[in-house]
Amino acid sequence: MKIQALVCLAVITCGLPSLPLSAYAFPQTAVRTIVFPVGRSVGLISFVHQNEDGQFIEDADFCQARGLVRVPAARLVALKVNFNGAEDLSFLDKLGPDDLALIDFNNEGRGFEISDRDFVHLGHLTGLQGLNLDDSEAGPQALRAVGKLSKLVMLGLATTLIKDDDLVELEGLKKLRFLQLNYNHLSDAGLAHLQGLLELRRFEARRCGLTGAGMKNLINARHLETLLLSDNKIGDFGLTVLPPLPELTYIDIGGTASGDRTLISLSRDLKLGTIMASYGHYSRTGLSAVAKLPNLSQLSIEGYPIAATDVAALRGALKLKSVILTIEPPAVAAAQKLLPGISLVLKDARKERKQQFIEVLK
Template sequence: MSKLVIILPKLWKANSIASVIAIAYTVLPSIIPSVLAAALSTSLCSALPSIAAETQQVRTITFPEDRSYGTIIKLEPNWNIFVRHPKGSFFAEARGKVQYSAKDALMLSARFPLTDNPAVMKKLPADSFQYITFLNLPAEDKIFEPLTHLTGLRRIDFQEGEFQDKAFAELAKLVNLEAISVRECFVTGDSLTHFGVLKKLRAMVWKKVALDWKLLNQSSTVFPAMADLQFSDTNLDDEGMNWLEKMPNLRQLSIDGSSRVTDRGLLILKKLKKLKKLELKKMKAVTPKGIMQLKGGSIEAIHVGDANYTQLEIKQIKDAMPKVQFLFDKKKMKEGTMEIFAPLH
């Protein structure tokens, strides 16, 4: 730059174009390299932070090389924890080193090698997976303590597991957990009394599970964030319906195949001031009067499936609750074919 300061006065005093060219030809070659170097240095300095940021975004999950520990799915951005099968695409087998972006939302569909060697989970980045599914967990309960290392988990699905409540209670350590699905497992409910610390827990699914309603009702545990609750072929009864009072912000409730819930148990729903959507399937002990007693509550849509109501009874329900959207999907009513009212949204 100092050479450039020297040459400028000379160029100014030159009395001809030829003199200007001669001076420039003599001095500029020694200036250009330093100017270019300065420019390149400035460009590199400004680019380095973005290069470093991109490098930091690439992360690595390391599994043993011997076999696959599951299938890794890349979920769509802003994936919905309430959907049973969130959209995503195959990303990699859980084997060896797997590189991914820190922005990716990953799901692991675990296989037997992982449940047989759960210590592998302790070596994974704590926030590497947002969603894990387990199938056919053995009775040893040994996966739960290592599982709590994965504090980035937002959802866990269990299907056909032989584990017990004591181990299942370990999930209370996963403070970012938003959804739990338990299908055909031996959980009875004692573990749920520990879940009050899960302030983000918004959804639970229970299928073919026998819960201890007396224990749950006596517990002081509440679920302030619970918004979506589903029961399918469980032992839910009128006593169990009282448990829902511990979920004051519940917005959607689905009950399928709970023949022991009667009109009396259904009445508890009027106490849930945030409840908007209700699904009742194969509820043999719930009568049209039981549904009509919900009139004036907060419910906006009701789906009734596999109910032997007559066309007259359906009309009475509709007339009694004109502001509620109904869907009746029983194919053979007592007096004719299926009648569908406004669908649930």
């Protein structure tokens, strides 16, 4: 019923001239007005809320971002920028600092070819709590504008043009809980600028050129709940420099050359429920360590074949429901017998070796 009422308000108000509040739905609800270009829609307005790790969850689409848009004063308002908006970001200059809680330039994962210099229009929107610049040409000028947005809780910078030195602009964003840096040309030097982000709950840095030495820069992120570091050169010692992460529930270290020492380090993080650790070299030693985690429910160790006798070390995992692993065909029956009641996704080691050979040829 609430969503229907919001849609009704959208139909009456979006893009129309100013009218007395009594002319609209929700006459007893305080409203505010956001000014967008009259002749074109620059995107879609929706209402959102935030979860604890800083992600925005959409509650309901509201209307097109065109003309005068009246919204309930207490709601968090998001703008999904469309092609018209992306072509000319000067419309942002007419927005008030607190008009929007979130701006999303991601275009449903396709991104826009917005040049770095165009993002300077963001600098005065100091009330923004979320900003998604994924798949754009954001670089040093964009980051200088972003650095002024001290209320940001969520920031998406995946697949952009940012470099290590640009990340210095993030040092003042002390409220950040969700930071996404996937698929950028970075290094451990860039990660050093994140040491002061003490409120991080979710950190994503897949395939960013990081090594094990850079992990020390996360030493202060004691509230991390989700950590995605796949396809970096972290090695088997990288995570050993981190202290126990008491809130960590999900980690992806696939393709990081991890091994038993990594699993032993993770065994200290008692809330861990999911470990994605494909293409590592593991034995009974490491698997015995993570089997003691009281909340472990999903484990992925596919990639390199593992012996059935090593798999047996997981029998003590009390809540384990799913294991993805690569095993030699003759050992399949033994693995299934050793772990009754656990869903096993078994990858054929022969096919894995063939695929790895094909990848090398490429």
